[in-house]
Amino acid sequence: MEPLQVIRTNQPKNKPNEGELGFGKYFSDHMFVADYTSERGWQNARIVPYGPISLEPSAMVLHYGQEVFEGMKAYRGMNGEIHLFRPEKNIQRMNMSCDRLGIPQVEPQWMLEAICKLVETDSDWIPQQVENSLYIRPFIIATEPCLGVRAAKEYQLLIITSPVGAYYSSGLAPVSIYVEDQYVRAVRGGTGAAKTSINYASSIKAQEEAKRQGYSQVLWLDGVEQRYIEEVGSMNVFFKVDGEVITPELNGSILPGVTRDSVIAMLRHWGIPVTERKITVEELFEAQQQGKWEEAFGTGTAAVISPIGAMKWGEQSIQINQGQIGEVSGRLYDAITGIQQGRIDDPLHWRYRIG
Numbered sequence: 001m002e003p004l005q006v007i008r009t010n011q012p013k014n015k016p017n018e019g020e021l022g023f024g025k026y027f028s029d030h031m032f033v034a035d036y037t038s039e040r041g042w043q044n045a046r047i048v049p050y051g052p053i054s055l056e057p058s059a060m061v062l063h064y065g066q067e068v069f070e071g072m073k074a075y076r077g078m079n080g081e082i083h084l085f086r087p088e089k090n091i092q093r094m095n096m097s098c099d100r101l102g103i104p105q106v107e108p109q110w111m112l113e114a115i116c117k118l119v120e121t122d123s124d125w126i127p128q129q130v131e132n133s134l135y136i137r138p139f140i141i142a143t144e145p146c147l148g149v150r151a152a153k154e155y156q157l158l159i160i161t162s163p164v165g166a167y168y169s170s171g172l173a174p175v176s177i178y179v180e181d182q183y184v185r186a187v188r189g190g191t192g193a194a195k196t197s198i199n200y201a202s203s204i205k206a207q208e209e210a211k212r213q214g215y216s217q218v219l220w221l222d223g224v225e226q227r228y229i230e231e232v233g234s235m236n237v238f239f240k241v242d243g244e245v246i247t248p249e250l251n252g253s254i255l256p257g258v259t260r261d262s263v264i265a266m267l268r269h270w271g272i273p274v275t276e277r278k279i280t281v282e283e284l285f286e287a288q289q290q291g292k293w294e295e296a297f298g299t300g301t302a303a304v305i306s307p308i309g310a311m312k313w314g315e316q317s318i319q320i321n322q323g324q325i326g327e328v329s330g331r332l333y334d335a336i337t338g339i340q341q342g343r344i345d346d347p348l349h350w351r352y353r354i355g
């Protein structure tokens, strides 16, 4: 692989105020780009000033949606050091998504070096405040100009970064969710386990309807029987029922979240039982009636842990744990954010130091 070229901007942008970052609104000064052709493979890797890209109107991604992406963060530790959180997991998942979408995979070490070099180039964009971070968005698009449904022969890999604020600006707060029983996110044999834009495009209508009704996320059911719980919005989901933590098993239509994997590992590290299995909404509502449903929370890179305080299913609306943050949810949030932010020990060796 040829060496990575770095072309620095001569017009650095003004940085946003750290108190007003929000999520995904600002983009740093540089981006990583590499091209793929079926003859030459991935080549021409470069870091260039962030800016518009040029695509032919016939680029296949615009018509047939051949795209995959990832989402991860870079953190500034207590002594100014920079680290990532389990980056190999995101790269592995990106290659799995590529495989499902017929997109050429990337060499994991090359991809990791690209991410690290980009983060180092824009290190002054990593927020200083411990709860803020630099979100990293790698993505691959089919750029070949052709109208025809087949795997493209040309692609571009881009990585952009965005300084982001804490998901909960005023501290961890429980959300209300709505069980979606009309639309589905993914079906058996489909693309649900891949991180590809097409899954998100098809989820937007349900998400907007949930918001219109005052709920922040939808709880997705399986696309075959519409009985089994899959995910919540763009997070995986966990429940604590009668002392046991449970989460839907990975069945090919659920995204295998890095945070989900980390939560399972952390709970096991603490000696708290956790089971991956099929879970129905009926069983949770029954447990609620028996006073056994103790907690619910979503897991994902953006929010890390998102306690669920209320749920609506058809005509039934209930509160979970009196709408309060559960003990396990709070403990996991503190532990995982503590490791990510470099504030506490890293017993499972998840931090990856850059530089």
Ligand SMILES: Cc1ncc(COP(=O)(O)O)c(C=O)c1O
Binding pocket: 071, 231, 233, 234, 235, 236, 255, 256, 257, 258, 259, 260, 299, 300, 301, 302
């Ligand atoms: C549909 C979906 N499920 C789950 C997750 C959580 O995955 P991770 O923990 O890797 O961010 C995400 C976010 O990436 C997502 O978009």
